[in-house]
Amino acid sequence: MSLSVAFVALLAGVVVWGLLARRLTAKPWETPGSTEEVEAEGAEGLPPAKVGLWTLLAVITSLFGLFISAYWMRMEHAHGDWSPLAVPRLLWLNTALLILSSGGMQWARAAARRGQADRLRVGLAAGGVLAWAFLAGQLLAWRQLSASGYFMASSPAIAFFYLLTGVHGLHLLGGLLVWGKTVVRMAHAGVELIDLRLSVDLCTVYWHYLLLVWLVLFTVLLSS
Amino acid sequence: MAFVAIADRDHALHDPQTFITKYIWSQDHKVIAIQYAITAIAIGLVALGMSVLMRLQLGFPHFFSIIVPNNYYQFITMHGMIMVIYLLTALFLGGFGNYLIPLMCGARDMVFPYMNMISYWVYLVAVLVLVAAFFVPGGPTGAGWTLYPPQAVLPGTPGASWGIVLMLLSLAIFIVAFTMGGLNYVTTVLQARCRGMTLLRMPLSVWGIFMATVLGLLAFPALLVSAVMMTLDSVVGTSFFLPAVVSMGQPPTHSGGSPLLFQHLFWFFGHPEVYIVALPAFGIVSDLLSTHARRHIFGYRMMVWAILAIGCLSFVVWAHHMYVSGMNPYFGFFFATTTLIIAVPTAIKVYNWVLTLWRGDIHLTVPMLFAIGFIFTFVNGGLTGLFLGNVTVDVPLSATYFVVAHFHMVMGVSPILVVFGAIYHWYPKITGRMLNDTLGRIHFWLTFVGTYAIYLPMHYLGIMGVPRRYYAFSGTNFIPPSAEWANTAITISALFVAAVQMVFLFNLIWSLKNGKPAGSNPWRATTLEWQTPDTPPKHGNWGAKLPVVYRWAYDYSVPGAEEDFIPQNQPLEAGMAAGRAHGIKP
Numbered sequence: 070m071s072l073s074v075a076f077v078a079l080l081a082g083v084v085v086w087g088l089l090a091r092r093l094t095a096k097p098w099e100t101p102g103s104t105e106e107v108e109a110e111g112a113e114g115l116p117p118a119k120v121g122l123w124t125l126l127a128v129i130t131s132l133f134g135l136f137i138s139a140y141w142m143r144m145e146h147a148h149g150d151w152s153p154l155a156v157p158r159l160l161w162l163n164t165a166l167l168i169l170s171s172g173g174m175q176w177a178r179a180a181a182r183r184g185q186a187d188r189l190r191v192g193l194a195a196g197g198v199l200a201w202a203f204l205a206g207q208l209l210a211w212r213q214l215s216a217s218g219y220f221m222a223s224s225p226a227i228a229f230f231y232l233l234t235g236v237h238g239l240h241l242l243g244g245l246l247v248w249g250k251t252v253v254r255m256a257h258a259g260v261e262l263i264d265l266r267l268s269v270d271l272c273t274v275y276w277h278y279l280l281l282v283w284l285v286l287f288t289v290l291l292s293s
Numbered sequence: 294m295a296f297v298a299i300a301d302r303d304h305a306l307h308d309p310q311t312f313i314t315k316y317i318w319s320q321d322h323k324v325i326a327i328q329y330a331i332t333a334i335a336i337g338l339v340a341l342g343m344s345v346l347m348r349l350q351l352g353f354p355h356f357f358s359i360i361v362p363n364n365y366y367q368f369i370t371m372h373g374m375i376m377v378i379y380l381l382t383a384l385f386l387g388g389f390g391n392y393l394i395p396l397m398c399g400a401r402d403m404v405f406p407y408m409n410m411i412s413y414w415v416y417l418v419a420v421l422v423l424v425a426a427f428f429v430p431g432g433p434t435g436a437g438w439t440l441y442p443p444q445a446v447l448p449g450t451p452g453a454s455w456g457i458v459l460m461l462l463s464l465a466i467f468i469v470a471f472t473m474g475g476l477n478y479v480t481t482v483l484q485a486r487c488r489g490m491t492l493l494r495m496p497l498s499v500w501g502i503f504m505a506t507v508l509g510l511l512a513f514p515a516l517l518v519s520a521v522m523m524t525l526d527s528v529v530g531t532s533f534f535l536p537a538v539v540s541m542g543q544p545p546t547h548s549g550g551s552p553l554l555f556q557h558l559f560w561f562f563g564h565p566e567v568y569i570v571a572l573p574a575f576g577i578v579s580d581l582l583s584t585h586a587r588r589h590i591f592g593y594r595m596m597v598w599a600i601l602a603i604g605c606l607s608f609v610v611w612a613h614h615m616y617v618s619g620m621n622p623y624f625g626f627f628f629a630t631t632t633l634i635i636a637v638p639t640a641i642k643v644y645n646w647v648l649t650l651w652r653g654d655i656h657l658t659v660p661m662l663f664a665i666g667f668i669f670t671f672v673n674g675g676l677t678g679l680f681l682g683n684v685t686v687d688v689p690l691s692a693t694y695f696v697v698a699h700f701h702m703v704m705g706v707s708p709i710l711v712v713f714g715a716i717y718h719w720y721p722k723i724t725g726r727m728l729n730d731t732l733g734r735i736h737f738w739l740t741f742v743g744t745y746a747i748y749l750p751m752h753y754l755g756i757m758g759v760p761r762r763y764y765a766f767s768g769t770n771f772i773p774p775s776a777e778w779a780n781t782a783i784t785i786s787a788l789f790v791a792a793v794q795m796v797f798l799f800n801l802i803w804s805l806k807n808g809k810p811a812g813s814n815p816w817r818a819t820t821l822e823w824q825t826p827d828t829p830p831k832h833g834n835w836g837a838k839l840p841v842v843y844r845w846a847y848d849y850s851v852p853g854a855e856e857d858f859i860p861q862n863q864p865l866e867a868g869m870a871a872g873r874a875h876g877i878k879p
Contacts, residue, residue, distance in 0.1 A: 074608060097491070098589065098847070124475075124510065127510065128472055135518045135558065142554050143551055150548050225533065228531040232521070
């Protein structure tokens with residue numbers, strides 16, 4: 070739980086100081102003398118989708134933070150029934166796939182910024198396909214585990230393994246939905262690159278974020 | 294680049310064409326708000342019905358043989374869960390949040406209208422799954438609204454096979470719905486305010502709803518985590534929460550799980566949930582008091598900071614629900630301290646409400662009656678909270694009716710009074726007609742006095758040691774007969790209060806057609822939602838041009854001004870300049 074509290078505290082700190090403190094010292098009961106002052110103030114010009122995505126990432130961080138807290142507390146509270154997990158070696162390969170996938174998205178994003186449509190196509194396709202490969206690899210790891218007789222109910226560490234990889238996979242699947250929509254839009258004749266830029270941007274941020282989550286989860290699972 | 298509000302930028306609003314897209318499959322935040330509100334009130338009535346059945350059992354234990362102990366526990370569970378989550382959370386955030394945020398911030402709609410629509414329909418699915426639990430074998434779960442394992446999934450607890458799974462599923466679906474709505478509320482507040490609407494010019498209603506949404510977004514994942522893990526425990530046979538239990542003579546099917554882990558996760562959600570319900574109520578009541586007392590809110594900036602402080606502190610007090618759980622006793626000291634600290638910003642808010650009334654021009658309208666009723670009730674409930682926040686006092690009182698009285702006062706009756714006040718206040722904007730005033734006054738006084746008749750005696754029962762959660766008290770020597778009489782009296786009051794709510798429902802429906810036409814600003818209020826070109830506001834809210842805000846939301850009774858209120862969008866030249874210039878000290 071301390072992890073989650075720390076996360077919330079951090080977030081509260083960031084929100085209060087970074088975003089609000091300088092504005093919350095205003096004295097709203099004093100109306101400014103001229104309308105020019107009014108012009109300058111108002112909502113920021115960031116695209117709402119970006120703010121929405123970052124808010125969503127905070128929610129997902131809270132979710133995974135709590136899962137990891139639960140993992141540690143379950144380990145701590147275990148009465149001799151915690152047996153460490155032999156993580157399937159396949160996971161190393163999967164991790165490499167996900168890193169490459171993230172790299173592909175980053176490439177696509179850079180291409181979109183520079184206006185190179187061909188590279189954007191390649192990067193986006195590579196990022197998505199590698200992410201699918203990662204998911205297939207995760208499924209394969211599940212199959213390997215269950216083939217050697219480890220099911221969810223076998224031991225708490227294994228239950229957490231299935232649970233954490235499963236939840237991470239679901240989040241990636243959600244990302245792939247948006248990726249799919251972007252690819253379909255890209256395939257449309259006559260689409261302007263500029264219209265795709267925001268979608269590619271958001272996908273890339275989400276991809277990097279899920280890579281980070283995966284690296285943390287993998288470390289946690291390795292240290293069981 | 295010159296600043297252009299998002300809603301002013303060039304993009305098509307989804308103008309509804311047919312009946313279906315206009316009223317059912319609608320992306321308009323106002324329609325979605327009404328859908329949320331109607332669904333929440335409908336399911337809330339089910340929960341009200343269950344509380345009546347519980348009270349009948351407690352007040353007249355031998356009369357109602359159809360209510361068996363299993364039913365009683367199912368009623369407790371569903372009553373609590375529905376009231377806290379499916380009624381109050383959904384109504385405050387999905388209902389009032391949806392309606393008020395875009396209107397009060399001067400936006401045309403939520404920033405993601407499609408997701409907003411989906412949010413409602415997913416919420417409806419969550420409610421339907423919840424209701425489905427009544428029709429499966431074994432009925433809904435009777436584990437108590439906290440759903441503590443191991444009893445929640447062990448045979449012997451009603452609904453341990455089907456009911457609990459549907460409950461957890463419904464909660465998970467609700468959380469998905471809430472997250473979609475919540476992303477909308479937060480992003481709309483941050484990104485879609487109209488020109489001139491700085492953060493500190495937002496009405497406190499928006500602040501309260503905004504902070505409650507942030508709390509919800511960060512706290513609901515804890516409930517999701519515990520729901521997912523408990524579902525796996527119950528369906529797949531994992532042992533996250535379930536220890537080895539020999540149940541009904543069967544060998545244990547689980548081993549090593551930690552029930553305490555569930556309690557930590559549950560209350561990490563559960564305590565912020567209290568403030569998810571309370572903060573919107575705090576915000577809304579501030580606006581009601583200011584408008585109907587014709588006076589600016591006292592200490593506006595302090596109110597905003599208090600909302601933020603309460604929001605942050607609410608994440609570090611959860612274990613005060615667990616003093617009797619067997620956790621490390623040293624935790625109790627820490628959590629008692631944080632719990633008492635959170636009383637500071639809360640008390641600041643109460644002082645500011647009272648000081649807003651001080652030398653105000655108090656109009657005892659129906660919304661105002663409910664707002665003042667809220668202050669009384671919240672102070673009462675809050676003071677007993679100080680008792681229960683201390684470990685040594687909580688331990689003997691924890692399993693008694695004192696706790697029932699405390700939380701019903703502080704997070705049952707108080708927010709509900711605000712809900713009523715808010716409905717009387719904004720109904721004219723939503724429908725274009727006033728609610729009937731006489732019926733409203735009858736509704737307020739009978740509800741207000743009635744709830745005190747219900748919950749004040751419960752404090753005495755609790756101090757007497759009458760345990761909560763019991764189906765019947767016969768054969769318990771330590772409970773005197775007078776407690777039984779008190780229970781009968783409480784039941785009669787409860788039946789009475791429940792019946793009075795029918796007056797309110799009647800008023801809601803009757804006034805739709807027969808209410809006095811309201812005009813655009815019946816309360817002569819300053820905030821933007823009362824300045825729309827149409828009442829009720831049309832799709833897009835503002836006609837051709839977005840409003841521009843020139844002042845804060847509380848310019849009431851400004852000396853020298855023509856009227857006793859100056860709307861937020863009134864340019865400076867036209868109205869008198871507000872505030873310090875005229876010697877008002879905020």
